[in-house]
Amino acid sequence: MIDIFSILHLPKNIAGDISLLLLFVVISLVFGFIFGRWKLINILINVYIAIAFMSVFPAQFFAFSAYGKAVVFLLLLVTLSFVDKRLFDLHISSAGTDFFWRLFVTSILVAGMVVSATLSFLPKGVALDLISSVVYEYFASPLAVIFWMIVPLLSLLFINNRLK
Numbered sequence: 001m002i003d004i005f006s007i008l009h010l011p012k013n014i015a016g017d018i019s020l021l022l023l024f025v026v027i028s029l030v031f032g033f034i035f036g037r038w039k040l041i042n043i044l045i046n047v048y049i050a051i052a053f054m055s056v057f058p059a060q061f062f063a064f065s066a067y068g069k070a071v072v073f074l075l076l077l078v079t080l081s082f083v084d085k086r087l088f089d090l091h092i093s094s095a096g097t098d099f100f101w102r103l104f105v106t107s108i109l110v111a112g113m114v115v116s117a118t119l120s121f122l123p124k125g126v127a128l129d130l131i132s133s134v135v136y137e138y139f140a141s142p143l144a145v146i147f148w149m150i151v152p153l154l155s156l157l158f159i160n161n162r163l164k
Contacts, residue, residue, distance in 0.1 A: 011132035020131050024111055032107030037159075040106045044152050046080040047113050051149075054121065069121035077114070102159045109152035115139055116148035 011017060031040060050073055062068030119127050119140035127136055138144055 011134065013130070013132055016129075016131045017135045020115070020135060024115055027114070028104075028107045028111040031111055032103045037103050037106055040103075040110050041156065042084050043077075043081055044106075044110050044113065044156075046077055046084060047110070047117060048149075048153075049080055050076040051117055066123050066126060070118050073117060073121050105155060106152075106159060109148075109155055112139070113148045113152050116145055120145050 031043070035043065053076055054069065054073055057072070062072060065071065116139045119131075119136065122140075124136075124140075127140060139148070
């Protein structure tokens, strides 16, 4: 039997890769249009806070499931997002012609950071059952995690209009 995936050098779980890509794009757009830029900045900060909490929780805290770290991370992120209304006073003006590109860039960076953190908290074997190793490297490899942690933070320097 001819294996078309081997001939075309496609990963066997390409459906998972395409699904993750489409989910990533949809999440980015939904984040951008539902939350707006100021809430996206708060979510971005909440991701950093949730990751900081995750690093200090003992391993037994996640022992309830193989997905424990990812579940606790997402629960922390949602909880922080609901209670942060008065925690941060960050603002990105919606005036000007560059509003939509700033919204789009911010939503992609926030969605990328959430996907990266979630995949990095899943057991690698579980994640690789869902997506290919190539896509896993883009989001959950040690270098990718560093990228998704630093770039959104640095983008705030260029996107925040109050500083101009």
